[in-house]
Amino acid sequence: MKQVEDEEILEKFSIERTRNEAFNLLISKYQEKIYWHVRRLVIDHDDADDLVQEVFIKVWKNLAKFRSDSKLYTWIYRIATNECITFLNKKKQRNQTPLDEVVEELSESLIASSYFNGDKIQLKLQQALLTLPEKQRLIFNMKYYDDLKYDEISEILGTSVGALKASFHIAVKKIEVFMLNDDIVL
Amino acid sequence: MKNDVENNEWKEEAPYLASLPILNPFGVPEHYFNSLTDAINTTVYTEKLKEAIPVSGFSVPDQYFSILKARIVIETGIGILQSLPEKDGNTIPDGYFQKLQANILARTIEEVTAEISEAAPAQEKSRIVRLWHSDLLKYASAACFILVTAFGLYLNQQNFTQESTISDIANEQMLYDIDEQDIIDHIERNTPEIQKAAVKNEELETYILNNYSQNDLASEIN
Numbered sequence: 001m002k003q004v005e006d007e008e009i010l011e012k013f014s015i016e017r018t019r020n021e022a023f024n025l026l027i028s029k030y031q032e033k034i035y036w037h038v039r040r041l042v043i044d045h046d047d048a049d050d051l052v053q054e055v056f057i058k059v060w061k062n063l064a065k066f067r068s069d070s071k072l073y074t075w076i077y078r079i080a081t082n083e084c085i086t087f088l089n090k091k092k093q094r095n096q097t098p099l100d101e102v103v104e105e106l107s108e109s110l111i112a113s114s115y116f117n118g119d120k121i122q123l124k125l126q127q128a129l130l131t132l133p134e135k136q137r138l139i140f141n142m143k144y145y146d147d148l149k150y151d152e153i154s155e156i157l158g159t160s161v162g163a164l165k166a167s168f169h170i171a172v173k174k175i176e177v178f179m180l181n182d183d184i185v186l
Numbered sequence: 187m188k189n190d191v192e193n194n195e196w197k198e199e200a201p202y203l204a205s206l207p208i209l210n211p212f213g214v215p216e217h218y219f220n221s222l223t224d225a226i227n228t229t230v231y232t233e234k235l236k237e238a239i240p241v242s243g244f245s246v247p248d249q250y251f252s253i254l255k256a257r258i259v260i261e262t263g264i265g266i267l268q269s270l271p272e273k274d275g276n277t278i279p280d281g282y283f284q285k286l287q288a289n290i291l292a293r294t295i296e297e298v299t300a301e302i303s304e305a306a307p308a309q310e311k312s313r314i315v316r317l318w319h320s321d322l323l324k325y326a327s328a329a330c331f332i333l334v335t336a337f338g339l340y341l342n343q344q345n346f347t348q349e350s351t352i353s354d355i356a357n358e359q360m361l362y363d364i365d366e367q368d369i370i371d372h373i374e375r376n377t378p379e380i381q382k383a384a385v386k387n388e389e390l391e392t393y394i395l396n397n398y399s400q401n402d403l404a405s406e407i408n
Contacts, residue, residue: 023230027223035222039212052222053229060230061237118211125203126211143196144208169196176200 003029006072013063023063027056030073033146034080040141041084043106043126045115051087055080074155081138081156088134103130121179128178135159136171143168 004025012022034055039048058079066075107130110116110123118126129137138157142148150161157164197204394403 024223024227027226031222031226032219035214035219036210036212045212045214049225053226056226057230057233060233115213115215116211117213118209121206122209122211125206145210169199172196172200172203176203179202 007068010063010066010068010072023060026059026063026072030076031056033073034076037077037080037141037146038084040129040145041081041138042087043110043130044113047087051080051083055083058083070155071152074152077142077156078158085134106130124179125175128175131178132171132174136167136174139164139167140171140175 009022009026009029012018012025015022031052035048035052038051038055039045042048042051055076059076062079066072107127110126110130116123129140132140135157139153142153142156143150148156150164153159153164154161159167398406
């Protein structure tokens with residue numbers, strides 16, 4: 001199925017009569033990408049499901065104000081990323097737990113999840129990711145899984161490309177050490 | 187080309203990680219993405235409604251929220267009372283409610299039976315009236331009995347008096363008709379022998395003088 005161009009979606013959305021149609025096209029085009037981006041950050045499916053809907057509500061509310069000086073999908077990614085960070089911060093505050101314990105909690109939820117299909121190596125990789133600071137995890141996910149360019153990640157996170165590169169390399173090294181550490185048995 | 191280079195640079199630094207296939211280990215419920223569009227549309231529609239109708243249309247009376255706190259306190263007070271034991275000190279006999287239930291059931295059956303018999307006039311039973319059920323009837327019967335008895339006695343008395351009077355008159359008339367000498371003779375002939383053998387006057391005088399004082403005799407004569 002041919003993907004609709006962002007420009008076409010934006011044009012249709014600007015017309016009252018075709019606004020709903022444009023929004024449906026936008027959802028169809030981005031819902032899965034946004035879901036996986038969110039899911040890899042919050043781990044739990046139900047949390048991801050709620051957040052995806054919140055993301056698209058914000059998209060609906062603000063799409064009329066969107067300016068084409070950035071790409072549509074980077075703009076939606078930014079909204080999704082901010083929603084995830086807000087969610088994780090609230091979770092920390094609500095539970096009044098230090099970061100280590102939140103990571104532990106996410107790790108446990110990963111093991112207990114009925115929607116995790118990976119093998120032991122995949123599980124170890126996810127646990128390695130959970131040991132990273134939030135921003136490094138974000139960058140790693142966008143580079144490793146979504147195959148985004150630094151420019152695009154920079155646009156999404158509002159961070160310079162240089163800083164992103166550094167963060168990504170640090171993250172990769174940490175993961176490599178974690179993965180090669182045989183003391184960590186799952 | 188630039189993208190390929192920057193996306194592959196890290197592979198030299200992390201050869202083990204690079205050797206792993208890039209797989210998505212997460213799963214989703216079956217047909218999740220088929221329904222996700224509808225779910226998002228529904229959520230967005232709800233948000234649109236909220237924006238289109240920002241005011242709910244409901245209002246509250248003046249000073250409502252200032253009174254609300256006091257009301258909650260009162261309600262909480264009631265809640266404390268309700269938390270007290272429910273026993274009020276009153277007791278009932280053992281097995282009261284079991285008997286009560288049986289009594290109610292029995293009365294209910296009676297009522298139902300009465301209603302059924304009223305509702306079925308074709309099967310109307312003869313009505314039983316107890317004769318002595320009414321006090322008025324009892325007293326009236328007693329009064330009648332007394333009156334009848336008294337009247338009977340009165341009549342009987344009257345009859346007896348008349349008969350005796352008639353008999354006396356007849357007897358008296360017969361006596362007048364009988365000669366006086368015949369009566370005297372008849373009496374003398376029918377007097378028993380013992381009465382005929384009279385005690386001599388001298389013996390009687392001696393007996394009296396021996397057995398009674400002069401005072402006794404004087405008082406007897408007087």
